[in-house]
Each structure stands twice: as C-alpha cells, then as structure tokens.
Amino acid sequence: EIVLTQSPxxxxxxxxxxxxxxxxxxxxxxxxxxxxxQQKPGQAPRVLFYGPSSRATGIPDRFSGSGSGTDFTVTIxxxxxxxxxxxxxxxxxxxxxxxxQGTKVEIK
Amino acid sequence: ExxxxxxxxxxxxxxxxxxxxxxxxxxxxxCCWMSWVRQAPGKGLEWVANIKQDGSETYYVxxxxxxxxxxxxxxxxxxxxxxxxxxxxxxxxxxxARWNYAFDSWGQGTLVTVSx
Numbered sequence: 001e002i003v004l005t006q007s008p009x010x011x012x013x014x015x016x017x018x019x020x021x022x023x024x025x026x027x028x029x030x031x032x033x034x035x036x037x038q039q040k041p042g043q044a045p046r047v048l049f050y051g052p053s054s055r056a057t058g059i060p061d062r063f064s065g066s067g068s069g070t071d072f073t074v075t076i077x078x079x080x081x082x083x084x085x086x087x088x089x090x091x092x093x094x095x096x097x098x099x100x101q102g103t104k105v106e107i108k
Numbered sequence: 109e110x111x112x113x114x115x116x117x118x119x120x121x122x123x124x125x126x127x128x129x130x131x132x133x134x135x136x137x138x139c140c141w142m143s144w145v146r147q148a149p150g151k152g153l154e155w156v157a158n159i160k161q162d163g164s165e166t167y168y169v170x171x172x173x174x175x176x177x178x179x180x181x182x183x184x185x186x187x188x189x190x191x192x193x194x195x196x197x198x199x200x201x202x203x204x205a206r207w208n209y210a211f212d213s214w215g216q217g218t219l220v221t222v223s224x
Contacts, residue, residue, distance in 0.1 A: 035210035037153070044203055044217060045153065050210035088153055090211075096169045097155040 002026055002091050004100035012108040019076040021103045023067070023089035030093035032068050039102075040085045048074065048087075079105070110134040110213040112204045117218030124194050124222070130187040130204030130215055138162075138182040141207035144189050146200035147217070154200075157189065158207065171197075194222045 003026040013019055023034070034052040037045040047056045049065035052072050062077045076083055084107050089100040116128040128144070144156040157178040158167045166178050177190040187204055199222050205211040 037211070039153075044214035045211070046214070047210045047212050050212075054209075056210070056212065090153070090155075092210075095167055097158075099153040099155065102152050 001096055002029065002094060002098055004089050004091060004098055006087075006089060006100035006103045008103060009101075010104045010106060012106050013079055014108045015079050015081055017079050019079055019083070019105055021074045021076075021087050021105070023072040023074075023100050025070040025072075025091060028069050029091045032072075033091060033093035034067070034072050035090045035092065036065060036072075036074050037088045037090065038083075038085045039088065045088065052089075076105075081107075110206065112206065112213055112215035114202065114204050114215045114218040117202065117220045119221045119223065120194055121224050122195060122222055125190070125192045126194065126220060128189040128191065128202055128204075128218060128220070132185045132187065132204075132206075135206070135213075137180075137185040142178075142180060142187045143205045143207050143211065144178060144187075145203045145205050145211065145214075146198075146220075147203070148197075148200045151200075156202070159187070191220070194220075196222050198222050 005024045007022045035050040036048040039045040053065040064075045066073050086102045086104045088102050111133045113131045120126050143158045146154050146156050159178045175193045179188045201217040201219050203217045204215040206213040
C-alpha cells in the first residue's frame with residue numbers, strides 16, 4: 001500500500017499570502033496518477049487537480065500543481081478567503097487507492 | 109448538472125447490516141466507474157470500493173473485503189453499497205463519487221453510525 005504523507009499538517013497564513021502544500025509518497029506513483037482535493041467544513045470534497053497538474057474545471061489559475069515520482073506540490077499563489085480549507089492528495093496508481101491525511105490551511 | 113444523492117445511512121448495532129444507495133442524474137451513468145469513499149468523524153478520506161461501468165469488475169480496500177459489496181443498476185442510474193458485519197470503525201460519512209481520472213463529482217454523503 002502506498003502511504004501518502006502531507007506536510008505541513010496545518011498552514012496558518014493570511015489572505016494574499018502564498019501557500020505551498022506537499023504530498024510525499026512512500027514509493028513511486030505509477031504514471032504520476034495523483035489527484036488533489038479541497039474540502040470545506042460540512043461539504044463534500046471537490047477535485048482540484050488530476051494527473052497531478054491538470055486543473056479541474058472551474059479551478060482558478062492561482063492554484064497550480066506539480067511533481068512526479070514520489071513528491072508532489074500544490075501552490076496557491078495568493079490566498080483568497082474561500083481557499084481556507086483542508087486539502088487532500090490521493091494516488092490511483094496502485095490498489096488500494098489511498099489519500100494523504102490532509103493539510104489544513106487556516107487564517108492566521 | 110451532475111447530481112449524486114446518497115441515502116440509507118443510520119444507526120446500526122455492531123454486527124448488523126445496512127444498504128446504502130446513490131441516485132445519479134445529469135450524466136450518462138453507464139459511462140463511468142463509480143466509487144464509495146468514506147470519512148470517519150473528524151478524520152480524513154478513505155477510498156472504500158470501485159465498480160466498473162458494466163459491473164464486471166469491483167475492487168475494495170482490505171478492511172471491508174468480504175463484508176461490503178458494491179453494485180450498480182445502470183437502468184435505474186443507481187449505485188449501492190451492501191454493508192454486512194458492521195463494526196464500530198465503519199462509522200463514517202459515506203460518499204458516492206464518480207471516477208473520471210479523479211473523483212470529479214461527489215454526493216453530499218450519508219452518515220453511518222455503528223454503535224450499541
């Protein structure tokens with residue numbers, strides 16, 4: 001099973017600041033099959049990226065995704081109030097599909 | 109607009125059974141792999157099961173193998189999760205999700221609580 005470790009656990013930032021979220025895999029992810037999701041309290045997750053840099057429909061371009069192999073990153077260039085949420089990475093390169101434990105981006 | 113609406117959650121005793129349903133609309137249901145993903149209270153996401161477009165292939169996380177069964181009825185645009193031998197650790201919100209190179213559409217979730 002591929003274990004995904006996200007860091008940091010919590011990111012305390014102010015609106016307008018840059019956020020960098022990391023996801024590290026315990027082994028290479030086949031074909032870089034990694035996705036990112038955003039979840040706000042009381043809501044279902046929504047997809048941000050698949051593949052791991054293809055932005056999903058409706059995701060603003062202040063979000064960018066990158067990485068390959070075992071190391072993946074999401075960057076939010078300038079945080080907007082609606083970006084404060086929990087972010088999860090998920091690999092689908094091998095079974096069982098697994099999620100990281102999440103990074104909470106909170107208002108400082 | 110894609111809509112996924114789960115139902116069937118509730119309180120069940122350990123060892124009991126429950127069947128979750130997911131009603132799909134706004135897309136061609138038979139096109140897509142479908143999945144169940146769960147989230148224990150205050151915890152992260154966990155993939156539970158997948159089913160191929162025609163139902164011919166299914167996959168499960170180890171912790172539910174032999175206890176849960178995913179199925180679908182393309183004529184009714186419906187996805188199901190039969191859950192048997194439920195344990196306290198199965199307590200979670202269960203989401204129905206469409207798979208399209210990512211979980212690109214999600215339902216609102218249904219809460220399953222396993223407790224005596």
